[in-house]
Amino acid sequence: MTSVDMNYLTIALPKGKLFKPATDMLAQLGYSAEDLSENSRKLVITNEDAKLRFIITKTSDLPTYVEYGAADIGVIGKDVLVEDKRDVYELIDLGFGFCRMVVAVPRHLQREKLSDYAHMRVATKYPVIAEQFFRDKGVQVEFIKLNGSIELAPMVGLSELIVDLVETGRTLKENNLVEIASVLPTTARLIANRVSFKMKFERIHQLTAGLKQQMEGRVVK
Ligand SMILES: Nc1ncnc2c1ncn2[C@@H]1O[C@H](COP(=O)(O)OP(=O)(O)OP(=O)(O)O)[C@@H](O)[C@H]1O
Numbered sequence: 001m002t003s004v005d006m007n008y009l010t011i012a013l014p015k016g017k018l019f020k021p022a023t024d025m026l027a028q029l030g031y032s033a034e035d036l037s038e039n040s041r042k043l044v045i046t047n048e049d050a051k052l053r054f055i056i057t058k059t060s061d062l063p064t065y066v067e068y069g070a071a072d073i074g075v076i077g078k079d080v081l082v083e084d085k086r087d088v089y090e091l092i093d094l095g096f097g098f099c100r101m102v103v104a105v106p107r108h109l110q111r112e113k114l115s116d117y118a119h120m121r122v123a124t125k126y127p128v129i130a131e132q133f134f135r136d137k138g139v140q141v142e143f144i145k146l147n148g149s150i151e152l153a154p155m156v157g158l159s160e161l162i163v164d165l166v167e168t169g170r171t172l173k174e175n176n177l178v179e180i181a182s183v184l185p186t187t188a189r190l191i192a193n194r195v196s197f198k199m200k201f202e203r204i205h206q207l208t209a210g211l212k213q214q215m216e217g218r219v220v221k
């Protein structure tokens with residue numbers, strides 16, 4: 001376990017879709033730093049005056065940094081938290097990054113009920129969540145782990161089904177896929193390292209209180 005540095009509050013932010021809304025929300029409360037932008041290639045950004053440090057991680061790795069205490073807190077999608085099952089505290093739902101995890105299939109393969117898909121292949125970036133879903137439904141399928149562009153798999157015969165995130169529905173539509181079941185709704189969450197949460201309670205509490213008030217429409221500086 002990495003030791004907790006009491007001098008700084010270290011915030012982990014994921015590259016990608018959650019970066020901008022997360023930094024915007026934090027900046028409104030004064031949690032920002034020079035060079036903290038989507039265009040920067042810096043991975044550790046420090047604000048000495050505010051005793052703040054930001055670290056920029058790959059999305060799927062973020063809970064690992066928080067679990068080991070390399071970051072005190074972090075912003076990450078619920079989907080990643082459920083998939084990765086890291087030992088961290090989930091503090092608040094930040095109310096952005098909303099999308100849904102669904103099961104989808106090419107229109108021409110659509111069947112009446114989920115059990116009609118037994119023994120077919122499911123491509124997904126989320127094998128843990130997908131397995132749990134099909135196990136709960138009592139439908140035996142085979143899983144193929146992919147890392148992106150999941151919608152491609154059924155179009156080229158790699159799998160019949162996919163489990164993936166949907167936001168606007170545009171990717172499903174443009175690839176002739178239809179949603180057949182809903183797996184999990186997801187939004188961005190604030191998470192904390194268990195030791196940091198106790199040792200830096202005041203700082204973390206101040207931030208979470210500010211974020212909650214911001215979400216209620218009352219910005220506190
Ligand atoms: N349209 C969307 N598609 C996927 N994820 C979304 C979408 N909208 C919001 N999210 C949320 O944003 C998170 C990050 O998504 P993003 O696509 O940036 O990362 P990623 O593709 O998992 O990362 P990487 O590109 O490093 O593999 C997701 O885990 C999810 O919680």
Ligand SMILES: O=P(O)(O)OC[C@H]1O[C@H](OP(=O)(O)OP(=O)(O)O)[C@H](O)[C@@H]1O
Nearest residue numbers: 148149150164165166167168169170171
């Ligand atoms: O419903 P929509 O608004 O079309 O968004 C959903 C798409 O966005 C995500 O992909 P992303 O852009 O993150 O690329 P990836 O598949 O390579 O992860 C997700 O995996 C879907 O493919």
